[in-house]
Amino acid sequence: MKIAVIGCTHAGTAAVTQMAKLYPEAKITVYERNDNVSFLSCGIALHVGGVVQDVNKLFYASPQQLAHMGVIMNLRHDVLEVDTENRTLRAKDLTTGRTFVDTFDKLIVTTGSWPIIPNLAGMDLENILLCKNYAHAQTIIEKAKHADRITVIGAGYIGIELVEAFEQLGKQVTLIDNMERILFKYLDRAFTDVTEAELMARDIRLELGQTVTGFQGDEGRVTKVVTTAGEYETDLVVLCIGFRPNTELLKGQVDMLPNGAIIVDEYMRTSNPDVFAAGDSCAVFYNPTHTHAYIPLATNAVRMGTLVARNLLQPTVRYLGTQGTSGIKIFDENIASTGLTEQAALDAGLNVKQVTLEENYRPEFMPTYEKVLLKVVYEAETRRIVGAQVMSKADLTQAINTMSVCIQNGMTMEELSFVDFFFQPHYNKPWNLLNQAGLQAM
Numbered sequence: 001m002k003i004a005v006i007g008c009t010h011a012g013t014a015a016v017t018q019m020a021k022l023y024p025e026a027k028i029t030v031y032e033r034n035d036n037v038s039f040l041s042c043g044i045a046l047h048v049g050g051v052v053q054d055v056n057k058l059f060y061a062s063p064q065q066l067a068h069m070g071v072i073m074n075l076r077h078d079v080l081e082v083d084t085e086n087r088t089l090r091a092k093d094l095t096t097g098r099t100f101v102d103t104f105d106k107l108i109v110t111t112g113s114w115p116i117i118p119n120l121a122g123m124d125l126e127n128i129l130l131c132k133n134y135a136h137a138q139t140i141i142e143k144a145k146h147a148d149r150i151t152v153i154g155a156g157y158i159g160i161e162l163v164e165a166f167e168q169l170g171k172q173v174t175l176i177d178n179m180e181r182i183l184f185k186y187l188d189r190a191f192t193d194v195t196e197a198e199l200m201a202r203d204i205r206l207e208l209g210q211t212v213t214g215f216q217g218d219e220g221r222v223t224k225v226v227t228t229a230g231e232y233e234t235d236l237v238v239l240c241i242g243f244r245p246n247t248e249l250l251k252g253q254v255d256m257l258p259n260g261a262i263i264v265d266e267y268m269r270t271s272n273p274d275v276f277a278a279g280d281s282c283a284v285f286y287n288p289t290h291t292h293a294y295i296p297l298a299t300n301a302v303r304m305g306t307l308v309a310r311n312l313l314q315p316t317v318r319y320l321g322t323q324g325t326s327g328i329k330i331f332d333e334n335i336a337s338t339g340l341t342e343q344a345a346l347d348a349g350l351n352v353k354q355v356t357l358e359e360n361y362r363p364e365f366m367p368t369y370e371k372v373l374l375k376v377v378y379e380a381e382t383r384r385i386v387g388a389q390v391m392s393k394a395d396l397t398q399a400i401n402t403m404s405v406c407i408q409n410g411m412t413m414e415e416l417s418f419v420d421f422f423f424q425p426h427y428n429k430p431w432n433l434l435n436q437a438g439l440q441a442m
Contacts (some may be wrong), residue, residue, distance in 0.1 A: 002025040003312075004089060004104035006079050006249070008037040010298045011279025012110035013061050014305030018067040021311055029072040029102065031079050031091055033313050036134055037063055042298055044137045045158065046377045048144065049165030055137060061398060082107070084272050108308055109250060109262065113243035113280035113296050119211050122215030124373040125222040128237045128299055131158055147235035148172055151225050153212055154240030155182035157328050160195075162238055164330060174205040174232050176212060176225065181351060185344070186326060186337045188375060191391050202331070207232065243296050245281045257283050261294040266319045267311040268304055276312065278304035285321040287408055288339040288347050295324045300422035325404040327397045339387030339407045342377050351380045355413075355440045359433060361394050363425050370394040376403070376413070376437045383412040383441070397436060413441040 003019060005012055019028055030037075038061040046052040063073045070194065080099065081090040092099045107192050114128045117123070127143055130136050140162075144150065147281065150166045151158045155177035166173045175182070181192040182199075196206060208276035215222050215237065225232045245261045254270040254277075255263045259282040268276050279301035286293035300322050310317045327336035345352040355379045361372040372392035378385045386405035390396055406416060418440030423430045431439070 001374065003028045003106045003108065004106075005108040006082075006089070007101065007109070007279075008032040008066075009041075009110070009112050009279070009282070011041060011112070011281075011305035011308075013038040013066075014153040014302045015108050015110060015276075015278060015308040016066055016071055017061065017069065017102070018306050018309030019312065020066070020071055020239055023312070024070070027072070027213050028070070029104075030066065030338065031074050031077045031089075033078050033094070034133065034135075035063075035075050035268060036329070037061055037073075037075075039134045040078065040298070041132055041137075042158075044131055044140070045161030045165045047137055048141055048162060049168050053086055055134070058134075058137075063299055068372060079249060080245075081251070084253045085251070086272065090141035095257065106312060109247070109270075109275065109277040109281055109287070110279045110308075111246040111249065111281045112301075112307060113245050115239060116241045116244055118212070120212065120214045120215060126220050127219040127222045127235065128215060128239065129432065131162065131240055132243075138362075144169065144171070149174070149234045149240070150236045151176060151232060151234040152240060153177070154236050154242065155208070156185065156240060156242065157183070157326065159238075159240035160199075160328065160330060162240065163199065163204055167204055172203075174207060174225075174234065176207045176227060176232070177209065178209070178211045178418075182208065183328075186328075186333070186341065186343070187389055188341045188343060190373060191335065191389055192372070194391065195333060195335070198331050198333060205232075222328065230279060239333070243280065245294065247281050250275070250277075257292060257294060259294055261292075263292055266302075267317075268308045268319065269311070269315075272331050273298045276308045277322045278308050279393065285319065287321040287323055287410075288345075289350075293324075293362060295322060297322075297324065297326060297412065299325070320408055323404045323407045325400060327400065330388040332393050334390055334393065334397050335389075335391045336393045337387070337389040337395035338404040339385070340377055341387055341389065342375070344430065345377055345386055352377050352386065352420075353380050353441070354378070355437045357433065357437055357440065359398055359429075359436065361392060361433065362428055366425055372396055372433060374399070374433055374437055376416075376434075376441070378413050383414060385411055385413060385416065396433075402434060413438045417442060 210227040216224040280296040283292040325338040377387035423431035
């Protein structure tokens with residue numbers, strides 16, 4: 001059996017390592033544009049801020065390790081064309097320039113995503129950077145050494161983490177986003193108000209509710225960001241607008257969402273039974289809305305890649321869907337969310353209610369205790385839980401993993417009220433915070 005794998009970051013690495021173990025007789029060939037695999041891009045901000053000193057530790061596998069498992073590693077190779085009907089692909093060796101055709105019995109598409117690059121005036125100026133891979137990380141660190149004023153465009157997780165990293169490096173930081181609030185996709189206003197105050201207390205400039213219209217420069221280097229609301233002087237710009245799936249190779253050959261994300265079934269099969277896909281190139285089944293959605297997360301990618309290997313020859317292990325569960329640490333605040341925010345639920349046409357608790361996370365007779373803010377969103381009629389958010393200076397983020405399981409299993413607020421949680425004064429109160437949320441909704 002000949003297996004071709006296109007792309008080898010999170011999903012690709014997970015699929016390849018598992019397939020090499022499960023199918024030792026198979027010929028597995030990887031095609032990867034870069035000269036590395038498995039880079040944890042979510043660690044870029046930690047590296048920029050100096051928390052992670054050795055960037056090599058952001059790789060959790062190496063080409064040599066995979067080759068030792070018997071995998072043929074075609075690094076610095078770009079796949080130019082795929083013909084799923086005839087099971088062929090045409091690739092180019094980026095080092096030598098040679099092109100050639102290869103065949104496959106099974107194709108694994110783990111081509112990931114790429115940052116959205118706007119078509120704006122001045123985009124060709126120097127010091128306008130992307131933030132996605134190893135090369136980007138190295139460029140950001142080098143360029144930031146010589147920049148006093150840094151502008152980050154995009155107030156999602158990556159943008160916020162970079163803002164924090166640059167502030168800790170002593171830079172003058174401006175954050176621009178077209179939404180009225182930061183982290184709009186992940187948190188409701190009660191949470192973003194607190195986080196915005198944390199950022200502004202450190203003299204980070206928040207310019208929200210405005211759209212970038214272009215860039216101006218001097219001697220070929222960016223000096224100013226122009227938006228619908230004003231102009232901002234800068235030495236360096238990092239674009240963190242979002243990502244889109246890398247799926248041009250399969251356009252018209254498998255079913256996709258309008259944005260190009262490949263639709264897979266619960267066994268990671270595309271509409272072509274010999275073509276599998278996983279990771280940021282795919283849509284995932286989103287349990288809160290029971291629809292396919294584009295949610296590019298490393299956690300989704302490694303799960304899906306592993307399932308590709310398990311289901312390659314026959315459907316064996318079913319994908320349970322995702323809640324888009326994620327977390328972030330912003331200075332002293334530990335924040336996590338899962339499923340839909342209240343605003344996202346309303347935008348999706350759901351009739352929802354919510355419970356918001358602000359409570360000390362453990363008994364007041366303890367020497368210290370911290371406030372925790374918890375919000376749970378649920379359907380009004382069925383009482384089914386569809387989302388949750390938590391924030392505290394104490395690390396209570398694991399509560400959101402619990403809520404993720406609740407959403408995945410279709411639990412109601414009444415059921416949440418009486419889940420068996422332990423009590424120990426070091427950690428919580430006799431009525432666990434999640435129990436309290438359920439009880440308040442009854």
